[in-house]
Amino acid sequence: MNRETMKWWGWGREDTAFHHDDKPALRPLLLDRLGVDIDIPAAGPPHLDDLHLPQPHRPEPLTSALAAATELGDVPVERLTHGTGKSLRELVDLRAGRIGRLPDLVVYPGDEDETAEVLRLAAEHGAVVIPFGGGSNISGSLRPPGDETRPVISLDLARMNRVESIDTESGLAVIQAGALGPELEDHLNAAGWTLGHFPDSFQHSTLGGWIATRSSGMQSDTYGDIAAMVAAVRVVTPRGLLVTRPLPGTSTGPSVLEMILGSEGRLGVITRATVRIRPLPKRRVVLGYLYPSWAAGLRAAAAITRGEARPAFVRLADAEETTFSLSLRTGGPGRTGKLLDAYVRTIRRQDPRQLCLGLVGYEGSPSSVRRDRKLVATSVQAEGGFAIGAGAGAVYDRKKFDTPYIRDFLLSRGVHADVSETGAPWSRLPGLYDEVMTAFRTGLAESGARGSVMCHLSHTDPIGACLYFTFAVVPAEDGDLSTYDIVKSSVQQAFVDGGGTLSHHHAVGTEHARWLPEDVSTAGAGLISALFTATDPVGLLNPGKIVP
Numbered sequence: 007m008n009r010e011t012m013k014w015w016g017w018g019r020e021d022t023a024f025h026h027d028d029k030p031a032l033r034p035l036l037l038d039r040l041g042v043d044i045d046i047p048a049a050g051p052p053h054l055d056d057l058h059l060p061q062p063h064r065p066e067p068l069t070s071a072l073a074a075a076t077e078l079g080d081v082p083v084e085r086l087t088h089g090t091g092k093s094l095r096e097l098v099d100l101r102a103g104r105i106g107r108l109p110d111l112v113v114y115p116g117d118e119d120e121t122a123e124v125l126r127l128a129a130e131h132g133a134v135v136i137p138f139g140g141g142s143n144i145s146g147s148l149r150p151p152g153d154e155t156r157p158v159i160s161l162d163l164a165r166m167n168r169v170e171s172i173d174t175e176s177g178l179a180v181i182q183a184g185a186l187g188p189e190l191e192d193h194l195n196a197a198g199w200t201l202g203h204f205p206d207s208f209q210h211s212t213l214g215g216w217i218a219t220r221s222s223g224m225q226s227d228t229y230g231d232i233a234a235m236v237a238a239v240r241v242v243t244p245r246g247l248l249v250t251r252p253l254p255g256t257s258t259g260p261s262v263l264e265m266i267l268g269s270e271g272r273l274g275v276i277t278r279a280t281v282r283i284r285p286l287p288k289r290r291v292v293l294g295y296l297y298p299s300w301a302a303g304l305r306a307a308a309a310i311t312r313g314e315a316r317p318a319f320v321r322l323a324d325a326e327e328t329t330f331s332l333s334l335r336t337g338g339p340g341r342t343g344k345l346l347d348a349y350v351r352t353i354r355r356q357d358p359r360q361l362c363l364g365l366v367g368y369e370g371s372p373s374s375v376r377r378d379r380k381l382v383a384t385s386v387q388a389e390g391g392f393a394i395g396a397g398a399g400a401v402y403d404r405k406k407f408d409t410p411y412i413r414d415f416l417l418s419r420g421v422h423a424d425v426s427e428t429g430a431p432w433s434r435l436p437g438l439y440d441e442v443m444t445a446f447r448t449g450l451a452e453s454g455a456r457g458s459v460m461c462h463l464s465h466t467d468p469i470g471a472c473l474y475f476t477f478a479v480v481p482a483e484d485g486d487l488s489t490y491d492i493v494k495s496s497v498q499q500a501f502v503d504g505g506g507t508l509s510h511h512h513a514v515g516t517e518h519a520r521w522l523p524e525d526v527s528t529a530g531a532g533l534i535s536a537l538f539t540a541t542d543p544v545g546l547l548n549p550g551k552i553v554p
C-alpha cells in the first residue's frame with residue numbers, strides 16, 4: 007500500500023517542521039514562561055535503527071490465510087506507525103525507546119468483502135483486529151493491550167478512500183471510511199459541495215476515524231460535529247454487516263447509528279458513511295476582535311452564539327493564548343502591531359497584556375455575511391471589544407494545519423506540550439475555566455516543575471461551548487512523564503468535578519477511560535461495557551478501549 011503515513015516519531019509529513027528563526031517574539035516568551043531557550047540547538051529526530059521492535063507474533067496459518075484474502079503490509083515500520091497514535095505519551099515513549107506491544111500484521115482490505123474476511127479469519131484463528139484510519143488520535147485508541155498474547159492485526163482502510171456518490175437532491179454523499187480529509191473535500195469541492203468538517207488534524211485523519219472518535223471540526227458551530235453530519239453507516243461486525251439508512255428522522259428504538267458513533271473500533275469496522283453535505287459558500291472571511299478581558303469575551307461569545315447571527319465559528323483565546331499567538335507572527339509586531347498597542351493603551355485605556363483575541367468566521371452569500379458581521383459587531387461592542395480586521399483571521403486560516411508541528415519542535419527541546427479539552431454549559435464556563443487553571447497550577451506545584459497553560463473557547467453551541475486547554479511542562483529529565491501525568495490528571499479531574507465532559511472531541515481510548523464513570527455515571531459506563539461484551543464476548547475488536 008503506498009499511501010504516505012505520518013512520520014513515526016511525530017506529527018505530519020517528514021518534510022515539514024516548525025521553525026522559529028523568523029518569529030522574534032517567541033524565544034523571549036518561552037524563556038519567560040518555561041525557562042527554555044529555543045536558540046540552543048535541539049536534539050535531532052530519533053532514528054528508527056535505534057529502536058528494538060518486539061518480534062511479531064505471526065502464526066503461519068493465519069498469515070497465509072490473510073495474504074490470500076487481502077493485501078498484507080511487509081515493511082517493519084508499518085507495525086510502528088499502525089500501533090501508535092499521536093498522544094504526547096506515545097511520542098515521548100517512542101523517543102525514549104519504550105515501544106510496548108505492536109500489531110503483528112497490517113492488512114489493507116480493498117472492500118467490504120475483504121474486511122469481512124479479515125474479521126472471519128481473525129475470529130477463526132483467535133486474533134485481535136484494530137481498525138486504523140489515519141493514526142492521528144491522541145487518546146491511546148490504537149494501542150494493543152500490553153499483555154495481549156493473541157496475534158494483533160491492524161486493519162488499515164487506506165484502500166477504501168473514495169467518494170462513491172453525491173445525491174444533490176437530498177444533500178447527501180456516500181463516502182468510504184478510509185478517505186482522508188483532503189481526499190474527500192477535494193472531490194466534494196470539485197462538484198460544488200463541502201462536508202464542512204475541518205479538525206486541526208484534517209490532513210491526516212479519516213472519515214471512519216472521525217466517526218469512531220466523535221470528532222469535531224473547527225466549524226462545528228454551524229456545520230455541527232461529525233455526529234450531526236453522519237446520516238447513515240455501514241459497519242462490518244463479527245455478527246455480519248450492520249446497515250443504517252439516511253432518514254430525516256426515525257423512531258425505531260435506541261439509535262444504532264449513535265452506538266457506532268464514538269465506538270473506537272470496538273463494535274466493528276466502519277466501511278462507509280452517508281454524510282450530509284452543503285453547497286460551497288460563496289464568500290468566506292475570518293475577522294479578528296479584541297476584548298478587554300476573558301470574562302468580557304466569554305459574554306460576547308455567548309451573545310453571538312445565542313443571537314440571530316450564524317457565523318461559521320466563534321473562537322476566543324485567553325490573554326495567555328493571545329500573547330502566544332501574537333508571538334508566532336513572522337517578523338514581529340510590525341507597524342500595525344505597534345499602532346494597535348498605542349491605540350489600546352492611550353485611546354481605549356486598556357492593558358494590552360489582558361487583551362483576549364476573538365476570531366469569528368463568516369460564510370455564506372455576500373448579503374448574509376454582511377448581516378452577520380453587523381449583528382456580531384453589536385455583541386462585541388456591548389462588551390467593550392473592537393474589531394481589528396481580517397489580518398489575524400487570514401493568518402489563522404492559512405496556518406491552522408501547521409500548528410500541530412509546534413509540539414514536535416518543543417519535544418525536541420525537552421518540553422512536553424499537550425492539550426485537554428472539555429465542554430460545558432455557558433453558565434459553567436467561567437467557573438470551570440478558573441477551576442482548571444487552579445488545578446493545573448496545583449498539579450505543577452506538586453511536581454515542582456516549570457510549566458504554563460493557556461486556553462481558548464471554540465465549538466460553540468446555543469447551550470455551551472468547548473474550553474480547550476494547551477499546557478506545557480518541563481520534565482526533570484528526558485522521557486520522564488511523571489510531571490505530565492500529574493498535571494494531565496489534575497486537569498481531567500477538574501473537568502469532571504466542574505461539570506464538564508472528560509473530552510469534548512478527543513475520545514476516550516485508554517488515556518481517558520478511568521474518568522468515564524464520572525462522566526456518564528457508573529450505570530452509563532456499565533451500559534457501554536455490556537454492549538461491547540454482548541456483541542464481542544472474546545474481545546476480537548480493539549480490546550481495552552473506552553472501558554477497560
Ligand SMILES: Cc1cc2nc3c(=O)[nH]c(=O)nc-3n(C[C@H](O)[C@H](O)[C@H](O)COP(=O)(O)OP(=O)(O)OC[C@H]3O[C@@H](n4cnc5c(N)ncnc54)[C@H](O)[C@@H]3O)c2cc1C
Nearest residue numbers: 139140141142143205206207212214215221222271276410
Ligand atoms: C495535532 C492534532 C490535532 C487534532 N485536532 C483534532 C480536532 O480538531 N478535532 C478532533 O475531533 N480531533 C482532533 N484530533 C484527534 C484525531 O485527529 C481524531 O480523533 C480523529 O478523528 C482520528 O481519526 P483517524 O482517522 O486518525 O483515526 P485513528 O487514529 O486511526 O483511529 C482512532 C480510533 O478510531 C478507530 N477507527 C478508525 N477508523 C475506523 C473505522 N473505519 N471503523 C471503526 N473504527 C475505526 C480506531 O480503531 C481507533 O480506535 C487531533 C489530533 C492531533 C494529533
